[in-house]
Amino acid sequence: MISFPSKQAQVQTTIFTKMSALAAEHGALNLSQGFPGFDCSEELQALLAFYSKxxxxxxxxxxxxxxxxxxxxxxxxxxxxxxxxxxxxxxxxxxxxxxxxxxxxxxxxxxxxxxxxxxxxxxxxxxxxxxxxxxxxxxxxxxxxxxxxxxxxxxxxxxxxxxxxxxxxxxxxxxxxxxxxxxxxxxxxxxxxxxxxxxxxxxxxxxxxxxxxxxxxxxxxxxxxxxxxxxxxxxxxxxxxxxxxxxxxxxxxxxxxxxxxxxxxxxxxxxxxxxxxxxPSHYLGLSDFYQRKRDLFASAFEGSKWKLLPSHGSFFQCMDYQEISDEKDVDLAERLTKEIKVASIPISVFYEKAPGDTILRFCFAKSDEVLLEAAHRLVQL
Ligand SMILES: Cc1ncc(COP(=O)(O)O)c(C=O)c1O
Missing domain, CATH: 3.40.640.10 (Type I PLP-dependent aspartate aminotransferase-like (Major domain))
Known part of the structure; x- marks a missing residue:
């Protein structure tokens, strides 16, 4: 090996890559990385096919x-x-x-x-x-x-x-x-x-x-x-x-x-x-599209021990698990991916000095079936 100093010695693989890889390894529902679990419109696909000539x-x-x-x-x-x-x-x-x-x-x-x-x-x-x-x-x-x-x-x-x-x-x-x-x-x-x-x-x-x-x-x-x-x-x-x-x-x-x-x-x-x-309708309808998903996902947690934090925008729902576990968020996210097969993102990784919150982030840009199944598994905890 040639010796050379790393320009990013402290930097590790991103949490998104890590959690998505863990989700794939354990066949988990992947609500970790922020990407839609469905395809773009056929119209856009057709336009791309057209312009690729x-x-x-x-x-x-x-x-x-x-x-x-x-x-x-x-x-x-x-x-x-x-x-x-x-x-x-x-x-x-x-x-x-x-x-x-x-x-x-x-x-x-x-x-x-x-x-x-x-x-x-x-x-x-x-x-x-x-x-x-x-x-x-x-x-x-x-x-x-x-x-x-x-x-x-x-x-x-x-x-x-x-x-x-x-x-x-x-x-x-x-x-x-x-x-x-x-x-x-x-x-x-x-x-x-x-x-x-x-x-x-x-x-x-x-x-x-x-x-x-x-x-x-x-x-x-x-x-x-x-x-x-x-x-x-x-x-x-x-x-x-x-x-x-x-x-x-x-x-x-x-x-x-x-x-x-x-x-x-x-x-x-x-x-x-x-x-x-x-x-414009291609982007003006997006808020309603995701609001319905946010609400569908949230409704499945009513009466559970999860505390949902307000989600006013983006396609992320943060949830507090204080009443469920005293594990660190990184440990719980990993355990849930392996055991109940639902992957999420621990929010402490987005801090320089994490405050010790008990919060996981779930991406709700997924099909309704995936969201409901993930919620079903999570409320059992
Ligand atoms: C806040 C934020 N900024 C930037 C990006 C990266 O966007 P892009 O995929 O277009 O590079 C993301 C993707 O998840 C994001 O959530």
Whole structure:
């Protein structure tokens, strides 16, 4: 073996890979990793088949122009925001790439990047790889996983380069309100702090509530990279395609990096999605679709010892097992996968310093049969 120092000595395989592998090994119902247990629409499949003839060479680096325009048009329709498709939109190979490029194009060694735990596990390692210092603030389950704005204000230093935000939130299902946008804007006003906003669940918000994108607040929009994904919206997580929306000066820096990371994203996917996203009903119905699943899953736990935490958006349901077991969440998640064959995600792994909560995350983007069978097994505990 050749000796070389690991650049990520502390980093392990992600919990999603681990739990999905464990679920497969034990033939468990996989409610761990966040991917739909059903296929995308036949219409989208047909579009892909159509465009896989004659559209098989490199796309332009920033994306196929008609696709970028469709993304800008959809943003305008949904948020009432006008974007210049040629200057403010970049097509990427999934939100993971968007997050990585956004972080790496602005974070210098020694810069601090603030994130709120439990936080999606792609943020911290990307900041560290850039030489940055991740600063983790905790959100409290008892407080509905709301951000403590006073704590954030106290945490900002001259070294703060960026703040990572995520609504609807993975893993907790919490969402931002207009007040959250206001609070963040008030804190960053007059600073050079950038915002990296992970909005991959933008079209999954429940109970008639609305998604408050940072795009909606001028103070935030002018300093934000908005990272989106078609994977969650169209049941195509395996396509790995998304976008970054940012003002021109940020998009320029973002694209300098994107060109070295992937250069461009798959061409036929871009043409197929460009047509598909012209029809708003394809994403406007998504909240109702998942709300029904959330409610179906939740109803199966009525009268049980599981305590369901509110899920306002995303396709995750967090559940407290305090009355069932005193095991650590990591141990219980593993045991449930092996013994009753239901896989989940322990939320402590999304913390730098886990608070010792007794909470597991279940993905309800699964067929009704799978959800009911999983619930049936869980309520027996
Ligand atoms: C919060 C969050 N951000 C980013 C991603 C990654 O999105 P993509 O699959 O488009 O890379 C996910 C996927 O689970 C996610 O939950």
């Amino acid at each position: 004659g559209h098989n060479q490199y796309a332009p680096m920033a994306g196929v122009p008609v696709f970028k325009q469709s993304i800008a048009d959809k943003t305008s329709l949904f948020y009432g925001i006008d974007l210049d498709a040629s200057k403010e939109v970049t097509v990427v190979s999934g939100a993971t790439e968007a997050l990585f490029c956004a972080i790496h194009c602005c974070v210098f060694p020694g810069d601090e990047v603030i994130m709120f735990d439990p936080s999606y596990d792609a943020y911290d390692p990307a900041v560290r790889l850039a030489g940055g210092i991740p600063i983790h603030l905790s959100m409290d389950a008892k407080n509905g996983f709301q951000i403590d704005w006073e704590e954030l204000a106290r945490t900002i230093t001259p070294k703060t380069r960026a703040i990572m935000v995520n609504s609807p939130h993975n893993p907790t299902g919490s969402i931002w309100t207009e007040n959250d946008l206001e609070a963040l804007a008030e804190i960053v006003k007059g600073t050079n702090i950038l915002i990296i906003s992970d909005e991959v669940y933008e079209h999954i918000v429940f109970d008639g509530q609305k998604h408050y994108s940072v795009l909606l607040h001028p103070e935030l929009r002018q300093r934000s990279f908005v990272c989106g994904s078609f994977g969650k919206t169209y049941h195509i997580t395996g396509w790995k395609i998304g976008y970054c929306l940012a003002p021109e000066y940020l998009t320029k820096e973002f694209q300098k990096l994107h060109q070295w990371v992937t250069f461009s994203s798959a061409t036929p996917l871009q043409y197929a999605l460009s047509d598909y996203l012209k029809e």
